[in-house]
Amino acid sequence: MKIWKLLSGTALCACLSAPAFADKASDTVSMAFNKELETADTYFNTAREGLLLNHAVWDGLLYRDPQTGEYKGNLATDWTWIDDVTLQLTLREGVTFHNGEPFNADDVVYTINYVTDPENGVKNKANVGWIDHAEKIDDYTVRIILPAPFPAAEEFLAGPVAMYPDEYYAEVGPTGMGLKPIGTGPFKLAELEPGKSFTLERNDDYFDGPKGMAGVGNVEIRTIPEVNTQIAEFFNGTLDFLWGVPADQAEKLEAMGKYTVVNAPAMRVGYITMDTAGRSGEGPMTDQRVREAVYHAIDRQAIVDALVKGSSEVIDTACSPAQFACDQSVTGYEYDPEKSKELLAEAGYPDGFEIDFYAYRNRPYAEAIMGYLNEVGITTNLNFMQYAALREKHRKGEVPMAFLTWGSNSVADASAITAEFFTEGPQDDARDPEVIDWIETADTTIDKEERKALYSKALQKITTEAYWVPLWTYNVNYVMSQEMDFTPTDDELVRFFDFSWN
Amino acid sequence: MLLYILKRLGLAALVALTVSAISFSLLFLAGDPAISIAGENASSEDIAAITERYGFDRPLPVQYADWLVSAAQGDLGRSWYFDLPTTQIIGDRLGVTMTLGLLAISFALILAIPMGVAAAVRPNSLIDRAALFISVVGQAIPSFWFGLILIVVFSIKLGLVPASGSDSWKHFILPTVVLGYYATPAIMRLTRAGMIEVLSADYIRTARAKGLNPRKVLFKHALRNAVIPVISLAAVQMGFMLGGSIVVESIFALHGAGFLAWESISRNDLPVMQALILVFSMFYILFTFLADVLNAWMDPRLRVG
Numbered sequence: 001m002k003i004w005k006l007l008s009g010t011a012l013c014a015c016l017s018a019p020a021f022a023d024k025a026s027d028t029v030s031m032a033f034n035k036e037l038e039t040a041d042t043y044f045n046t047a048r049e050g051l052l053l054n055h056a057v058w059d060g061l062l063y064r065d066p067q068t069g070e071y072k073g074n075l076a077t078d079w080t081w082i083d084d085v086t087l088q089l090t091l092r093e094g095v096t097f098h099n100g101e102p103f104n105a106d107d108v109v110y111t112i113n114y115v116t117d118p119e120n121g122v123k124n125k126a127n128v129g130w131i132d133h134a135e136k137i138d139d140y141t142v143r144i145i146l147p148a149p150f151p152a153a154e155e156f157l158a159g160p161v162a163m164y165p166d167e168y169y170a171e172v173g174p175t176g177m178g179l180k181p182i183g184t185g186p187f188k189l190a191e192l193e194p195g196k197s198f199t200l201e202r203n204d205d206y207f208d209g210p211k212g213m214a215g216v217g218n219v220e221i222r223t224i225p226e227v228n229t230q231i232a233e234f235f236n237g238t239l240d241f242l243w244g245v246p247a248d249q250a251e252k253l254e255a256m257g258k259y260t261v262v263n264a265p266a267m268r269v270g271y272i273t274m275d276t277a278g279r280s281g282e283g284p285m286t287d288q289r290v291r292e293a294v295y296h297a298i299d300r301q302a303i304v305d306a307l308v309k310g311s312s313e314v315i316d317t318a319c320s321p322a323q324f325a326c327d328q329s330v331t332g333y334e335y336d337p338e339k340s341k342e343l344l345a346e347a348g349y350p351d352g353f354e355i356d357f358y359a360y361r362n363r364p365y366a367e368a369i370m371g372y373l374n375e376v377g378i379t380t381n382l383n384f385m386q387y388a389a390l391r392e393k394h395r396k397g398e399v400p401m402a403f404l405t406w407g408s409n410s411v412a413d414a415s416a417i418t419a420e421f422f423t424e425g426p427q428d429d430a431r432d433p434e435v436i437d438w439i440e441t442a443d444t445t446i447d448k449e450e451r452k453a454l455y456s457k458a459l460q461k462i463t464t465e466a467y468w469v470p471l472w473t474y475n476v477n478y479v480m481s482q483e484m485d486f487t488p489t490d491d492e493l494v495r496f497f498d499f500s501w502n
Numbered sequence: 503m504l505l506y507i508l509k510r511l512g513l514a515a516l517v518a519l520t521v522s523a524i525s526f527s528l529l530f531l532a533g534d535p536a537i538s539i540a541g542e543n544a545s546s547e548d549i550a551a552i553t554e555r556y557g558f559d560r561p562l563p564v565q566y567a568d569w570l571v572s573a574a575q576g577d578l579g580r581s582w583y584f585d586l587p588t589t590q591i592i593g594d595r596l597g598v599t600m601t602l603g604l605l606a607i608s609f610a611l612i613l614a615i616p617m618g619v620a621a622a623v624r625p626n627s628l629i630d631r632a633a634l635f636i637s638v639v640g641q642a643i644p645s646f647w648f649g650l651i652l653i654v655v656f657s658i659k660l661g662l663v664p665a666s667g668s669d670s671w672k673h674f675i676l677p678t679v680v681l682g683y684y685a686t687p688a689i690m691r692l693t694r695a696g697m698i699e700v701l702s703a704d705y706i707r708t709a710r711a712k713g714l715n716p717r718k719v720l721f722k723h724a725l726r727n728a729v730i731p732v733i734s735l736a737a738v739q740m741g742f743m744l745g746g747s748i749v750v751e752s753i754f755a756l757h758g759a760g761f762l763a764w765e766s767i768s769r770n771d772l773p774v775m776q777a778l779i780l781v782f783s784m785f786y787i788l789f790t791f792l793a794d795v796l797n798a799w800m801d802p803r804l805r806v807g
Contacts, residue, residue, distance in 0.1 A: 036757075036765060038583045121555055125548045175585065194584065194594075196757045224666055224755040225765075232653045232665040388770055392534045395546070425546045 023240065024483040024501045027217035031241040032224040032233070036195035039178030042162050043115050043122040048492065051160065051410060055211075056200055056219070056496040057098075058162035058183030061089055061108070062154055063210040064412065066489035069324075071154045072210040075103065075163055075184065079154075084446055085132075085146040087153060093140055095207045097165040098188045105136040110166035112144065120174075124409070126416075127160040149444040151451055152413040155324070159411055186214040186497040197222045200496065215485075215500030234259075234479065241486070242479040243494060247309040250477035260480050263310040264488035267320045268407040268474035269417070270362075272298075272369065276467050277431040279397025283355065289347040291466035294401075295333040296340035298372040300471055307364055310475035318421070318462045318470055319414040322490050325442070325455040326414045332463045332470070340376040352377020358394070358402035360387045365471075366403050395426035405474065410491045414455055415443050422462065430467035510794060514787040521783040522573070522776070526566050529772050534558070535582065537770075556582070569776065578780070579773035583766070588777040592759060596781070598668050599751070599758035602677055603743040607736055609682030610689055615732070617686075618693025619725060625698060633694070637687035649680045649753040666755035677754045681747055685739045692735050696728030730801050737793035741786035 033049045042054040063074040073079070076089040095103040112134035115122045122128060130150040135143045146153065168182050181189045186206045191199040200219040224230045224239075231249060233239040245253070245261075254261040274285040274294065284290045300314045315321065316332030344352060357373075357380035359366035370380045380401070385393070393399050408416035418439050421427050428436075435458045442454035462468060478488050485500045536553040553559060572579060578588040614637070621633040656676060657665040667673050700706060701724055709719045744759065751761035759778060766774040 039585060044585065118551065121551070123548065125551065129547065178585070194586070194591075222667065222755065223757070225752045225761070226666075226755070228650055229653065229666045229753055229755055232650075232658055235658045236661070236665055238664070386768065388534070388537045392537050395537075395549075420546070427546070 023237065023481070027501075028220055029216050029218070029241055029484065029496075029499050030220045030222070030239045031243070032222050032230045032239055034223075034225055034227070034244065036223050039174065039194070040181045040189070040192060040198070041174045041177040042160065043124070043128075044174050044178065046123050048407070048410075052494050052496070053181070053189075053198065054160065054162050055185070055493060056187040057181050057185045057189055058164070059185050059209070059211070060158050060161055061091075061163065062158040064155065064158040065210065066491060066493070066495070069412065071158055074158070074209050074211070075108075076157075081446070082143070084149040087144045087146070088137070089142050089144065091140040091142065092207065092209070095184050096205065097168070097182050097184050098203060099165065099168055099182045101165040101167055101182075103163070103165075103184055104139045105142045106139075107163055107166045108142045109134045109136045110169065111162075111164040114164075114169065115161075124160065127156060127409070130156065149446050151443065151446055151448070152324075152411065152415050155411055155413045160409065186211050187219065190218075195223060211495070211497050214497040216496075219496050219499065234481075237481070240481040240484055241499075243476060245477040245479050247307075247477065250310075250479060253479050258482065260482055260484070262478045262480075262486075262488055263475055264478065264492075265311045265313075265322065265490040266407070266474040266476045266492040267322050267410055267412070267490070268405050268492070269315060269318075269320050270365070270403065270405045270471040270474065271318065272401065272403050272469040272471065273394075273399075273421075273429050274467065274469075275397070275400045275429050276465070277397075277429055279429070280400045283400045284347070284349060284353050285355075285400055287347045288465055289343045290349065291469075292333060293340040293343040293347070293376065294373065294378070295466045295469045296336045296343065297376040297378065298369055298469065298471075299335040300469075301335070303365060303368045304472050307362075307368060308472055308475070310477060312472045312475045314472050315470045316463050317459050318468050319417045319459065320408060320473055322412055322473075323408065323416065324413045325452045327452065327456040327459055330456065330460045330463050333466070337372075337376050344377060349377070352379060354379040354381065355400055356381050356383060358383045358385065358390055358399050359404075360385055360390045361405065362403075369403055391427075397426070403471075407474075407492070410493050412491060414459075415439070418455075418458065419443060422458070422467075430462065430465070432461065432465070432467070435461055435467075506798065507795065510791050514791055517787055518780065518783055522570070522780050523566065525779045526569065526776060527562065529775055530562055530565075535770050535772055573780070578777040581766075581771055581774045583769045583771040583774070588773050591762065591774060592777055592781060595757060595759045595762045597758075598756050599744055599747060599760055602674060602681060602747055602750070602756065602758060603740055605674055605678040606681035606743050606747075607685060607740045609678050610685040610739070611732075611736060613682070614686045614689035615693050615725075615729070618690045619697055619720065621690070621694045622697030622701060622728075623720070630694075633690060637690045640683045641687040643683075645680050645684055645749050646753060648683070649676065649750060652676045652680060653753075666753075668754075668756045668758075673754070673756075677747075677750050677756060680753075681743060681750045685743065688739065689732060689735060692732050693728060696731055697724060700724045700728045726800075730797055733796055733800075734790075734793045737789040738786075741782070741789050744782055744785055 035047065037047055037049045038045045040053055042050055042058065059075045061074060061076040063072045065072060075092055077092050078090040080088050082088050091105060097103060112131060114120055115128045116131050116133060130146060130153065132145045132147045137143060162183065165182055169177060179192060186203055187200040188203050189198065190201040198221040202214040202217050206213055230239060230242055234242055250261050253259050274291050275283060276286060278286040304312050304314055317326050317328065317330045319326035321328055355378065357370060363384060366382060370382060373380050394402060406417050422430060422435050423439055424431060424436050438454045438458040442451045445451045476492050480486060483502055485502050486498060536549050536558055580586065581588050581591055584591055617633040621630040624630060653665045656662050663672050663675050706719060706724055709723050747758060747760035748764045751758045752764060763778045
């Protein structure tokens with residue numbers, strides 16, 4: 001008897017003390033990260049979650065308006081190119097960091113010189129590798145010196161290159177910054193448990209900049225790896241915002257009619273790469289007719305309609321339509337299995353051939369591709385691997401054919417993808433000297449039109465020669481409570497300061 | 503008894519050393535760690551710089567010797583992923599896993615031993631069949647699915663407990679049930695088998711013949727003997743639960759050591775995996791050792807060097 005009393009008693013307590021609801025009344029948006037972030041120090045993590053925190057807690061010198069793509073001053077108010085490799089910036093006055101440290105030229109010079117010093121080992125070298133160093137002209141004027149002309153400089157200054165407080169960073173270093181981040185951004189980091197949770201609080205002293213004052217008071221983030229658990233928490237009202245929800249789940253949530261489901265494109269693109277250069281041996285992929293046959297064989301639109309869904313689009317360029325200089329007038333090859341068979345026969349494979357096919361994510365997409373290839377006689381042996389393992393294999397040139405994706409770090413410039421894959425790096429399967437030359441010239445050309453023209457040539461050749469079969473853009477499903485108002489952008493960057501209540 | 507304990511300890515140390523050597527070499531076979539550290543968006547230059555910085559180009563035995571020397575001094579290296587000392591990370595996470603492990607094994611024992619006894623008293627009766635059914639279900643249900651069903655029923659529908667997290671004792675209820683239920687069948691079966699064997703022993707017949715209270719015979723005379731192998735099994739299960747709570751920890755977003763192990767594998771965070779393997783095997787060895795000592799204490803016949 002006693003035991004039952006005790007048990008029913010505890011059950012009752014549990015009922016009464018329902019979990020704290022995060023909602024409009026408490027001015028708190030609760031959301032989840034899928035993975036543990038290694039550190040909050042934005043220069044020492046490579047995850048998208050880190051980029052989201054970056055834009056909330058810190059500011060860059062510039063800001064890119066996600067709607068218009070226009071660059072605006074953020075911590076800098078004005079910027080001019082003195083010559084091709086010298087950028088002079090006038091800094092905003094009266095800005096303070098969350099710890100009270102005033103923002104001035106010393107902070108910019110310290111941050112840039114710290115992160116560009118190879119000794120300090122920042123993780124994303126591509127984010128800062130284009131800078132040589134920074135110089136202070138006076139308290140509110142700095143110069144950034146480049147080793148070579150770099151047209152995407154503004155994009156990077158508006159993106160990952162966050163400004164740190166010099167005195168604080170010199171004292172605590174990356175470890176301290178990871179545990180107690182201090183920036184100038186629209187949110188302060190109130191509480192942090194490494195890998196587990198982050199609590200952000202509106203910075204009421206935020207300056208009048210392009211990001212604007214945060215629309216909600218608090219953002220609470222917990223790491224919940226399992227999507228189904230996230231959805232359970234969402235049903236319970238203990239999460240108000242989900243992102244990256246799989247298409248089938250998003251459809252079900254939308255059908256319930258109680259939640260706002262928004263789909264937005266992401267910068268990530270999918271593609272099939274083929275070993276044109278023959279690094280894995282003189283396979284069939286060294287023949288252009290075979291690569292064209294692969295291009296003709298796959299009904300990409302059908303895969304997008306049936307599986308990828310959302311706002312994804314079929315692409316014929318080796319970059320994302322959201323990126324600068326990613327010319328969408330490039331023409332590719334239509335879905336035409338008969339033509340594909342003809343090309344294979346011409347190339348000496350009337351009965352097709354067998355080839356190893358590698359992939360690391362979206363297995364159903366990979367299997368759909370394999371199905372289409374099978375139709376024209378190409379038998380694929382699927383090797384489904386962890387990303388790191390596949391990337392290593394690819395870098396060693398042991399992959400004849402693979403279905404891969406690239407997210408470009410949300411950098412809205414085609415160089416963020418082409419420089420990695422078509423300039424003779426270890427992941428360049430084409431090794432086309434002409435393409436390499438065009439891209440390298442483009443990436444040191446400041447004139448925008450000239451640069452675009454060079455990119456168009458390079459992208460058209462990549463598609464015509466079928467070095468890649470560009471597949472589709474990815475998309476992200478955002479699900480939120482109806483109390484919340486948020487319009488996702490097409491770069492998969494959730495700007496917490498754009499959250500507001502209805 | 504002392505010699506017995508010392509021998510066991512020496513053996514334990516050797517096992518730990520072997521485990522660490524094997525795991526170290528296996529982990530390096532898993533792929534180039536530099537690529538994992540660099541992350542998905544890293545460029546080729548990043549990877550080259552990391553290879554150099556961490557010394558991955560050195561021969562494997564040299565890297566292992568390095569690790570072993572530091573480990574002997576209590577330094578298990580820094581996590582490549584978090585860039586924090588592994589001892590600190592594991593220390594932060596171990597509490598959750600230990601709590602969950604202890605709760606789960608207690609839950610399993612509380613559920614399994616009475617069921618085993620009840621089943622053994624009347625073999626092949628309805629009670630026996632019911633106990634068998636409950637335990638077979640426990641073994642058969644994937645904990646992944648079971649966990650989600652419990653969340654749907656007890657958290658979403660009834661609102662009794664939170665779905666995930668580790669902030670209060672209420673957060674531990676569902677994970678304890680899921681993890682504990684999985685360990686129940688083995689313990690139940692062993693209790694039942696042990697009890698059936700003991701109950702047919704001569705001394706039980708004698709005790710009953712003396713006219714002792716049947717309950718006293720069952721619990722004091724029979725169970726005490728039947729439970730000895732159950733203790734060993736529980737210790738082994740406890741070791742299993744520390745490492746095996748991976749699925750449960752990720753469903754319920756408990757940031758414990760099991761989850762850390764799983765995540766570290768996908769991140770190729772070798773120092774953490776290496777340290778976790780060492781810590782887990784130490785616990786495993788410790789629990790087995792404690793079970794041996796406890797058994798020896800309960801059953802004098804086992805106290806042989």
